[in-house]
Amino acid sequence: MPERHEEMLAQIAGEYYLENTSKVEIAKAHGISRFQVARYLDEARREGIVTITIRHPLALPADGPELAEALGIASVTIASIPEGAPDARDRLARAAAGVVADVVSEGSRLGVSWSRTLQEMAGHLPTLPGCDVVQLAGSISVTGGGGSGSLIHRLGQAAGGRTWPLPAPLIVETAETAASLRRQPEISDALQAADALDVAVVSLGDWAAGKSTVYERVSPAQRQAATAAGAVAECSGRLLAADGSAADAGLDDCVIAVTLEQLTSTPQVVLVAPSEDGVAGVRAAVAAGIANHLVIGPALALRLAGELGLSITGRSSDSGTGAPA
Structure with a gap:
């Protein structure tokens, strides 16, 4: 029967x-x-x-090309990061390494800033096409890992070309001290080398506690002044207002790093945004013209999609009554 x-x-x-x-x-x-x-x-x-139902843990709100088109930039890469993943930073770093490997070509000049994510990214780039590497921001030391100086040496070894280290702190106490350091030949050479970049790799931090390495290294009065000036994000020590303009809070002259003007004149800028809720910062960086290629996680992709009016429903696939392919 x-x-x-x-x-x-x-x-x-x-x-x-x-x-x-x-x-x-x-x-x-x-x-x-x-x-x-x-x-x-x-x-x-x-x-x-x-029947078999598969729930995608990422529940991506929109794919990379949709976000890139809506933002008006070349590409958006959404790292595969399941909710609550303990290795979220490493997954973002791996995605960033893939983008960098795609955009760097033989004989190009690569500029790299510093962040914890970019430090891990270097571990996923064992080799690069033969190119020169420029350190874009002064040194920052962090507990439990190397700072920007070690990052530039690792990338220089991977690329096999000339390196321009930037042997100075990222932030100093006074503009006079910063101006004196910029006149030092090695520092001056590195900063001038950033005038002719083909690719820059930088990280974006929200201007908030725990979201920016720079935020943690300035005084409470300086933080307050930056916030009052409209700062929503920080990139290589440079503060951005929501409309993409520089947030003038008196810190800029104390920073030894690539300028926003140098970044905007770079043909390919890979911007890594680790924050899950950094919509304002990403919009500011895009408005400033310092993001051709954006690397983000799915949580930020969801928020960006909502902000841009794209679909924000999660994805799921159901095999229905058919056998799986």
């Missing part, structure tokens, strides 16, 4: 999918071959007795 056959299909499917019983064990229990078990499982899916 058809009902008996369908019940047998349901029984075998339940043992396989719900009880994790192997096909060999099911075959022995029912006195059939494991090949018959496989055919019955296929039939159960075809007849709708078994």
Whole structure:
């Protein structure tokens, strides 16, 4: 009887999918071959007795090309980061390494700023096309890892070309001290080398506690002044207002790093934005013209999509009554 056959299909499917019983064990229990078990499982899916639903943990709101078109930039790469993943930074760094490998070519000049994510990115770039590497921001030391100086040396080894290190702190106490340091030949050479970049790789930090390395290294009065000046984000020590203009808070002259003008004149700028809620910062960087290629996680992609009026419903795929491809 058809009902008996369908019940047998349901029984075998339940043992396989719900009880994790192997096909060999099911075959022995029912006195059939494991090949018959496989055919019955296929039939159960075809007849709708078994349906399989796959929920994508990323629930991406929009794909990269949609976001890139809406932002008016060359590309957006959304890193594969499941919700709550403990290695989220490393996954973002791996995605950034893939973009850098795509845009850097033989004989080009690559400029690299510093962030914890970019530090990890270097580990995913064992080799690069032969190119020169310029350090775009003064040194920052962090607990438990190398600073920007070690990053530039690692990338220089991977690229095999000339390197321009920037042997100075990112931020100093006074504009006079910064001006004196900029006159030093090695520092001056590195800053001038940033005038002729082919590719720049920089990181974006929200102007908030725990979101920017620079934020943690200035005084409370300087933070307050930057906020009052409209700063929403920081890139290589340079503060950005929401409209993409420089947020003048008296810090700029104390920073030893690539300028916003140098970044805007660079043909290819890869901007890595680690923050999950850095919509304002990304919009500011795009408005400033310092983001041709954006690398973000899915949480920020969701927020950006909502801000830009794109679809914000998550994705899921259901095999329905058909067998999976």
